[in-house]
Structures are given as C-alpha cells and as structure tokens.
Amino acid sequence: MQLAMKRLQREFHQILSVNRQYLDAESVSRSSATRSSYSDFEEDESEDEFRAADQSVSEMDRALTIAMTDLKAIADCMTSSGYGKECVRIYKLQRKSIIDETLHHLGVERLTLAQVQKMDWEVQELKIRNWLNAVQVAVKTLFYGERILCDHVFSSSVSIKESCFHETSREGAKNLFGFPELVAKCKKSPEKMFRILDLYEAISNLWPEIEYIFSYESSLVVRSQAVSSLNMLGEAVNTILADFETAIQKESSKTPVPGGAIHPLTRYVMNYISFLADYSNVLSNIVADRTRILESPLPESYHGSPESYEDAFSALLAWFILVLLCKLDGKADLHKDVALSYLFFANNLQYVLVKVRTSNLKLLLGDDWVTKHESKVKKLASNFERMGWSKVYASLPENPAAMISPEQARDCFKKFNTSFDEAYRKQSTWVVPDQKLRDEIKVSVAKKLVPAYKELYDKFSAGLRREFGSETLIRYAPEDLGNYLSDLFFGAEVRGVYRHLIRVVGIAIEIWAVIIISHCRFQAPVLCDKRNT
The missing domain is CATH 1.20.1280.170 (Exocyst complex component Exo70)
Incomplete structure (x- = not known):
C-alpha cells in the first residue's frame, strides 16, 4: 500500500x-x-x-x-x-x-x-x-x-x-x-478622488x-479584507468631499476678474463636479447622509430646497453649486461698477449652466434646476443692461414720435454722444465668453437703442447740420451703432486681435482687387480682337 x-x-x-x-x-x-x-x-x-x-x-x-x-x-x-x-x-x-x-x-x-x-x-x-x-x-x-x-x-x-x-x-x-x-x-486630496x-x-x-469564489468559511478573511478596503475607500471619499466643500467656502482671493470673465474657482469647481457626476452610481452608495446638508444656514434661493432631491448624491452636488454661487455672489461685490458685477455673476452662472447641460449633472439635478437657473441668468443680464445702458436710453426721447424743438434735439444728440461714449469705453474691455449670452445681450440692447436713435436721426440730422453747421454734433449714424455694439464683450485682447484680423482681411481684399483689375485690363485687347475676328 x-x-x-x-x-x-x-x-x-x-x-x-x-x-x-x-x-x-x-x-x-x-x-x-x-x-x-x-x-x-x-x-x-x-x-x-x-x-x-x-x-x-x-x-x-x-x-x-x-x-x-x-x-x-x-x-x-x-x-x-x-x-x-x-x-x-x-x-x-x-x-x-x-x-x-x-x-x-x-x-x-x-x-x-x-x-x-x-x-x-x-x-x-x-x-x-x-x-x-x-x-x-x-x-x-x-x-x-x-x-x-x-x-x-x-x-x-x-x-x-x-x-x-x-x-x-x-x-x-x-x-x-x-x-x-x-x-x-x-x-487625502481632491486630485486623488477619482483614483480612489x-x-x-x-x-x-x-x-x-x-x-x-471565496465563499468558504475559511475564506472569510479574504472577504473581510475586501469589505474593509471598501469601507476605508468610502471614508476617504467622504473626507475628500468634506474638504472640497470647505475649500470652496474658504477661498479668499480679493482680486476682481478682469472684464467680469469666468472666475478660476468657477472653472475648477464645475469641472470637478462634472467629473464626480460620471461616478454617480458609486457615489450614490457612498453618500447616504444628508443631515449635514439640510441643516446648513446658507440660502436656498439659487436652486430650491435640497430636500427636493431623493438621491443624497444629487442633493450634495446641488449643494456644492449653491456654495459656489454664494461665494461668487460675494466676489461680484469686488467689482466697483455695479453693471460689471451683474455681468460677472451672469457670466459665471452661465458657465455653471453650460457645464450642467453638457454633462451627467443634468440627469442628476433635473430640468427644474436648469430652468430656474436659466431664468436667473436672464434676470442678471437684464439687471446688467439696466445698470449699464440706462443713461444711454435716457438720453433719447421717451416718445420718439413726439415733436421736439431743434434745440431739444441738439441736447439729445449731445447727451447721447457722451453717454454712449462712456458706456462703450467701459464695456469695450468687458467680456462675455458664452456666445449665446453675448448675442442675447447685444440683441436686447440694439432693439431698445437703434430704432429710437434712428427715428431721432432721420428727423433732425439734416436740419441740425444746416442750422448749426457742426459735423461733430451728430457723431454716429444708425448703422454705426450696430457695428459698435458688435465689437463689445470680446475683451480688450480679443478685440484687438479681431480688429487686426479685419485689417488683414481688408488689405488682402484690396490686393486681390488690384490683381483682378490689372488682369482684366491686360486681357481686354485680346478679347476685343477675338470678338472682331
């Protein structure tokens, strides 16, 4: 044996x-x-x-x-x-x-x-x-x-x-x-979050x-190790999320963003949150306690009550955005010009909206959240227009159809020139990065400004020139206003590049025109001979 x-x-x-x-x-x-x-x-x-x-x-x-x-x-x-x-x-x-x-x-x-x-x-x-x-x-x-x-x-x-x-x-x-x-x-640190x-x-x-695989009783130690790792990773995630919120609240930069553009904090927070949204299935299991969120004293006017979210993770994301917007509200006050502070907030809220619409955040926050914030952007843009262009609007007659004297018309043109120059000078260095918002603001201003000015211009421009003999009194033609408005909100650097590009294109067109004219002159006798033959 x-x-x-x-x-x-x-x-x-x-x-x-x-x-x-x-x-x-x-x-x-x-x-x-x-x-x-x-x-x-x-x-x-x-x-x-x-x-x-x-x-x-x-x-x-x-x-x-x-x-x-x-x-x-x-x-x-x-x-x-x-x-x-x-x-x-x-x-x-x-x-x-x-x-x-x-x-x-x-x-x-x-x-x-x-x-x-x-x-x-x-x-x-x-x-x-x-x-x-x-x-x-x-x-x-x-x-x-x-x-x-x-x-x-x-x-x-x-x-x-x-x-x-x-x-x-x-x-x-x-x-x-x-x-x-x-x-x-x-x-723990925020950059480690996604690997964790x-x-x-x-x-x-x-x-x-x-x-x-490890279902045997003797394999309990292996299962326990896997569970222990899950628990520790979950705790690490919650710690990083808490630190992330604290970092937003403690951000203390006091320098206004030039031109009312997107604040670096807005970009960082929204990029980070949109990446978090890609892990919604995992984070929904980790984030379960909403008590801390619901008891916070911060206002709820930006997005509604967090209690409206059944999923704790969705509520947490809405909460992070709320903390960010409250922080941006304070940073808007750093801009001494009230109109620019409204434009700054509108720009940043629009950036938040675009990030939400183009990521999984929209599925988590819902259509109601998007609708509420879209209306808030429109309200901010309206406030910006009211504060930034009210003097220009006020320089024109309230009723364009009413008859006024040439002296009153002259005063209107003077006031308009001064107020429009001031508004254009200030806002030529301001920026609206989002094309849709930029176009909406320009169209809204143009609708209120150009028709009223055109009626004043058509009625009095010729007479004032004859009577007062001053070409500087009427500085702008109606079509000029549209060109000036189209030049706004690109920022000083971009606008300079834009103008340089226009000049380059103009020179190129002139050169091609000369070439074409010269070519036609050279070919003309030949074509005549061919026709005679």
Whole structure:
C-alpha cells in the first residue's frame, strides 16, 4: 500500500508539473465557461463518459480534461486510502507557487503602509492603474480558475477542497485586496478622488465574483479584507468631499476678474463636479447622509430646497453649486461698477449652466434646476443692461414720435454722444465668453437703442447740420451703432486681435482687387480682337 501510494504521489506531482501549461487558471476558467463547471460532475460519472462529453473541444481542452480527470482519480484514491495529507501537500505547494507567480507577473506587490505613504502621487497613481487591470484578471481568471480546479480535484471531500483552496489563495488574495486600503489610509486630496473612486468601483463591481469564489468559511478573511478596503475607500471619499466643500467656502482671493470673465474657482469647481457626476452610481452608495446638508444656514434661493432631491448624491452636488454661487455672489461685490458685477455673476452662472447641460449633472439635478437657473441668468443680464445702458436710453426721447424743438434735439444728440461714449469705453474691455449670452445681450440692447436713435436721426440730422453747421454734433449714424455694439464683450485682447484680423482681411481684399483689375485690363485687347475676328 505504501509503495502504491508513493507511486501515486509521484504521478500526481508529475501531472501537475508536466501539464502546468494546460492547468493554468485562464485555461480552466475558459473551459468552464464553455462547459458546465467541473465541480458539478457527480462522483459516480465514469472517465469514459467524461471523455465522451468532451469530443467537441480543442486539443488543449482535451489535454486539460484528461489531466483534471487523472488528478481527480488519484486524489480520490489516495484520500480513500488514508493518504489525503500527502496528496494535499503536493497540491498546495504546486498551485500556490502558480498563484504567487501569476500575481507577480500582474504587478501585484506586497507593500506596507509606510511604503505607500512615502510614494509620490505619480508613482502611487501608476500602481493604482496597474492594480485596476490586475484585479480583473486575478478575480475573473486566476482565483476563479483555481477554485474550479480545486473543487474538481478534491470533490470527494468538502473539507479538503476548502482547505486546499484556502491555503493556495489566501495570502495572494489578502495582498491583492489589501492594497486599496493602504491607498485609502494615505493623505487625502481632491486630485486623488477619482483614483480612489476607481478602486472602490472595481471592488464593488467584482463583489459578486469575490463572494462566490471565496465563499468558504475559511475564506472569510479574504472577504473581510475586501469589505474593509471598501469601507476605508468610502471614508476617504467622504473626507475628500468634506474638504472640497470647505475649500470652496474658504477661498479668499480679493482680486476682481478682469472684464467680469469666468472666475478660476468657477472653472475648477464645475469641472470637478462634472467629473464626480460620471461616478454617480458609486457615489450614490457612498453618500447616504444628508443631515449635514439640510441643516446648513446658507440660502436656498439659487436652486430650491435640497430636500427636493431623493438621491443624497444629487442633493450634495446641488449643494456644492449653491456654495459656489454664494461665494461668487460675494466676489461680484469686488467689482466697483455695479453693471460689471451683474455681468460677472451672469457670466459665471452661465458657465455653471453650460457645464450642467453638457454633462451627467443634468440627469442628476433635473430640468427644474436648469430652468430656474436659466431664468436667473436672464434676470442678471437684464439687471446688467439696466445698470449699464440706462443713461444711454435716457438720453433719447421717451416718445420718439413726439415733436421736439431743434434745440431739444441738439441736447439729445449731445447727451447721447457722451453717454454712449462712456458706456462703450467701459464695456469695450468687458467680456462675455458664452456666445449665446453675448448675442442675447447685444440683441436686447440694439432693439431698445437703434430704432429710437434712428427715428431721432432721420428727423433732425439734416436740419441740425444746416442750422448749426457742426459735423461733430451728430457723431454716429444708425448703422454705426450696430457695428459698435458688435465689437463689445470680446475683451480688450480679443478685440484687438479681431480688429487686426479685419485689417488683414481688408488689405488682402484690396490686393486681390488690384490683381483682378490689372488682369482684366491686360486681357481686354485680346478679347476685343477675338470678338472682331
């Protein structure tokens, strides 16, 4: 019996060694995907039946099937004869080395918290990206295939197959699922948020497979490690979100943005929030407590009550935008010109709206949120127009059809010239980055200004020139106003480039005109001769 068992031991070891290329986890898991799991085979199924069912598979799968069948036959024989420990020892040594070697090739390292904390973020991020690729292969192929192989070879004993799988996979699996926890324990910062969410999402998505593969009682330590990493990652996310809100509230720059353009804080916050919206499924599970949000003393006039959101994450995003808008409201007061403060706020709110419309934020915040803020942009633009152009409007007669004296008309032209020059001079350096908002403001001003001025101009321009003989009194023709208005809100630098471009195009047109005229003059005698002929 001893000689027979030693012979089987050697045979068992040889099959594991020689067929290593066929017994790799990828081949086992692939084979299992095309056929029923090997663990589902009954003990009383004969080898002939097993082989007959496998006639349609490839040569590699046949070799795998034969090897697994022989391993199972030897394991059953040795276990029933009281030599199960010897068989298990050989299996553990062989298979554990394969798992450790595969994880090493996947780039999974055994790291300590101190080692991870000392890494630069670029190095740490590289290891996170590598881990995200490795965990997919490790769970869906490596550990899954090992579980199938172990369950098949030792199907005659539940305790033995559990013990074998636990011993071969425990160390590698704990090391694999422990890495995200180490990352979560490192220093938190907003730029790390999305990699932490990637780690959380990877474990969360793989959890059904993890729970199935490591379902044995002895594998509880592996499941616990995966859960611990999820919890730590969730805590890290909540910490970063709290720090992000605090950073918005504490932003203390006192320098007005030139021309009332988009504030850097607006760009940063909205870009960050729009990226967060791409992780809505993950963050909805992490962000569950809205008590802190609902108890905040900040006003709700910008978007309505956060209580209207059933999803805590949607409420949190609306809250972040509310905090941003309250901050921008204070920064608008840094502009000494009241009209410019309205324009600054309108620009920034329009930027917020565009970011919401063009990202997943719209699905999370809803159409009502967008509608409310669109009306607020229109109101801000209207206030800007009222403060910025009221003097120009007031310089023209309230009723253009009413008869006024030439002296009154002269005073209207003088007041108009002064007020329009002042408005144009100030607003020529202001900027409206959004084309739609820029066009809406210009059209609104033009509708109120140009028709009233044109009627005044048509009635009195000729007479005033004859009577007073001053060309400087009537400085603008009606069509000039449209040209001046079209030149506004591009900012000083852009407007300079725009004018330079117009000059270049004008020169080019003149050159082409000269060339064409010269060419026509040269060709004219020839054409005349041809016609005469």
